Amino acid sequence: MLLLSLAYQSLRHRKLTSALTVFSIALSVALLVGVELVRMGARESFSHTISQTDLIVGARGGSLQLLLYAVFRMGSATNNITYESYRQFAEHPAVEWTIPYSLGDSHRGFRVVGTTGDFYTRYRFRRDRRIEFTAGHAPENVFQVAIGSDVAAALGYRLGDAVTLTHGVSSGRGILDHEDRPFKICGILQRTATPVDRSLYVPLEGMEAMHLDWGDGAPPLPGEATPASKIHKEDMKIKQITAFLLRAKSRIDTLRLQREINTNEPEALMAVIPGVALGELWRTIGYAEDALAVVTVFVLVVGLLGMLVSLYTSLNERRREMAILRAIGAGPRNIVFLLVAESGLLALAGTVLGVALVYGLTWLSQPAVEHHFGLFLPVVAPTPTGWAYMSAVVVAGLLIGFVPAVKAYRNALADGLGIRL
Amino acid sequence: MKLARMVAGLWLASGAAISQQRVDWVQLRGYNYKTGRINADAKSLDQAMVKISGFMVPFDDEQSTTDEFLLVPQLGQCIHIPPPPPNQVVLVRMNDRKRAAVSWDRPVVVTGKMSIGESKNPHGRVLYRLAADKVDVVTGY
Numbered sequence: 160m161l162l163l164s165l166a167y168q169s170l171r172h173r174k175l176t177s178a179l180t181v182f183s184i185a186l187s188v189a190l191l192v193g194v195e196l197v198r199m200g201a202r203e204s205f206s207h208t209i210s211q212t213d214l215i216v217g218a219r220g221g222s223l224q225l226l227l228y229a230v231f232r233m234g235s236a237t238n239n240i241t242y243e244s245y246r247q248f249a250e251h252p253a254v255e256w257t258i259p260y261s262l263g264d265s266h267r268g269f270r271v272v273g274t275t276g277d278f279y280t281r282y283r284f285r286r287d288r289r290i291e292f293t294a295g296h297a298p299e300n301v302f303q304v305a306i307g308s309d310v311a312a313a314l315g316y317r318l319g320d321a322v323t324l325t326h327g328v329s330s331g332r333g334i335l336d337h338e339d340r341p342f343k344i345c346g347i348l349q350r351t352a353t354p355v356d357r358s359l360y361v362p363l364e365g366m367e368a369m370h371l372d373w374g375d376g377a378p379p380l381p382g383e384a385t386p387a388s389k390i391h392k393e394d395m396k397i398k399q400i401t402a403f404l405l406r407a408k409s410r411i412d413t414l415r416l417q418r419e420i421n422t423n424e425p426e427a428l429m430a431v432i433p434g435v436a437l438g439e440l441w442r443t444i445g446y447a448e449d450a451l452a453v454v455t456v457f458v459l460v461v462g463l464l465g466m467l468v469s470l471y472t473s474l475n476e477r478r479r480e481m482a483i484l485r486a487i488g489a490g491p492r493n494i495v496f497l498l499v500a501e502s503g504l505l506a507l508a509g510t511v512l513g514v515a516l517v518y519g520l521t522w523l524s525q526p527a528v529e530h531h532f533g534l535f536l537p538v539v540a541p542t543p544t545g546w547a548y549m550s551a552v553v554v555a556g557l558l559i560g561f562v563p564a565v566k567a568y569r570n571a572l573a574d575g576l577g578i579r580l
Numbered sequence: 581m582k583l584a585r586m587v588a589g590l591w592l593a594s595g596a597a598i599s600q601q602r603v604d605w606v607q608l609r610g611y612n613y614k615t616g617r618i619n620a621d622a623k624s625l626d627q628a629m630v631k632i633s634g635f636m637v638p639f640d641d642e643q644s645t646t647d648e649f650l651l652v653p654q655l656g657q658c659i660h661i662p663p664p665p666p667n668q669v670v671l672v673r674m675n676d677r678k679r680a681a682v683s684w685d686r687p688v689v690v691t692g693k694m695s696i697g698e699s700k701n702p703h704g705r706v707l708y709r710l711a712a713d714k715v716d717v718v719t720g721y
Contacts, residue, residue: 206641213639230641286640410639411671411707413650414663434638434646438684441643 166500184509187462189517200536208353211283213413217402219427226436229402232270232354239399255406261366262401273366295346305346307356364395470563491568499560506556603632605653613666626696633689645679670708680715
């Protein structure tokens with residue numbers, strides 16, 4: 160105990176060096192734990208987004224691409240699928256329910272999704288949570304829109320506001336706006352912490368109505384457009400959708416259904432199982448994660464080496480101190496213990512500070528990160544890997560302490576007492 | 581005393597091993613998914629405690645653990661031939677809110693109670709369900 164307090168006092172005596180050492184270890188620990196936290200956050204934000212869905216169906220292309228645009232609102236589809244093909248599988252005897260999505264438009268950087276009432280009743284995330292409204296209700300008319308909570312918060316929209324949707328997907332205000340046909344906000348969705356929050360939802364008919372008279376790919380000229388007042392839900396004929404989610408009556412049919420959709424004639428369709436497609440994504444990203452982990456381990460090694468250097472060089476200044484300790488009766492074991500305790504304390508302080516740093520920063524930056532990157536960083540207890548990193552740092556600190564300790568122990572008594580200051 | 585405990589342990593272990601029938605995928609084919617006829621060999625699996633190995637096909641997007649998945653005899657889906665027929669797929673659900681670790685490329689051994697149901701759907705009438713107590717990843721194969 161006396162030696163521990165001596166170690167502490169000795170560290171305090173060299174405040175600046177100790178503080179710098181602790182800080183450099185803290186930074187490397189923060190990096191190590193932070194990377195682990197971000198990795199976990201990325202996985203967490205991706206999982207729990209879609210539940211109870213057996214297949215995602217879209218035009219034939221890459222399975223990952225389909226998963227990304229249909230579920231995570233990232234990237235875009237290469238082709239739409241006809242409404243007839245959709246109906247064919249929606250009415251399939253083995254299918255329990257479907258949710259159609261029509262994508263491709265945006266509003267100030269947020270995606271617009273054309274869907275049906277099934278979305279509000281059938282969609283599930285986080286195992287069994289469903290879509291709920293903080294205000295209003297699901298769209299009933301052609302020109303009504305329900306908005307996700309992030310959209311409402313970021314743009315300050317309230318019920319009854321009129322919004323103009325933009326043709327295509329741009330990150331701000333568009334050039335080709337569907338100005339002639341504004342949508343009225345009829346509902347605001349409750350926060351889900353999934354990409355659902357970052358979209359606007361219009362009826363499928365609304366999506367069609369928006370593009371009415373756009374036959375040749377450009378908006379109708381002034382005066383040529385059908386006035387919004389003349390567009391009725393019943394008259395809108397849905398020609399195409401982009402993708403749909405499907406739930407089989409019995410999950411055991413999933414593989415057969417998938418095959419049936421993949422070999423569908425004449426339209427080329429593709430079905431993916433969400434869990435399997437996401438697994439592919441993780442295995443692809445796995446390499447990058449590993450690379451990042453390797454880099455952080457190197458950073459940690461550098462931090463620990465810095466500690467070794469500072470302890471080792473301080474020994475030179477402390478030859479007299481060591482000699483006096485030996486002279487007043489401290490055995491070699493006490494000297495070793497003292498130096499190991501010092502480096503252990505430094506490592507421990509560095510780890511604690513590093514963890515505090517990373518959690519503090521996470522807590523502070525959480526809203527900003529979530530808003531800008533759609534990444535939810537959870538402030539949760541460290542994972543087993545996190546704990547392993549932290550204990551590894553402290554253990555490494557203790558082990559490193561042995562290097563100067565052995566050196567001090569080997570130094571002759573006379574070496575310290577004989578020097579002239 | 582120690583010896584007695586060891587013997588008891590051994591007896592229990594062997595007893596547990598006997599009560600779980602090791603099931604082969606061929607045995608499951610005894611239920612004809614087209615005609616709905618079932619032979620005695622397959623029929624005996626109903627309500628039996630079984631052990632069966634295969635590959636996992638998880639549905640939901642949770643990547644670490646799952647409570648419901650399909651067990652199939654081959655890894656991935658070969659696109660040259662149709663997927664396994666209904667009598668070569670087992671719908672596994674974990675018991676008592678247990679969760680199984682997702683295994684992508686290693687086969688698993690599932691231990692639990694098998695039940696044979698019938699489903700009315702265009703793909704076939706067979707439905708093998710397994711209420712699982714344990715899912716172990718096969719190592720060193």
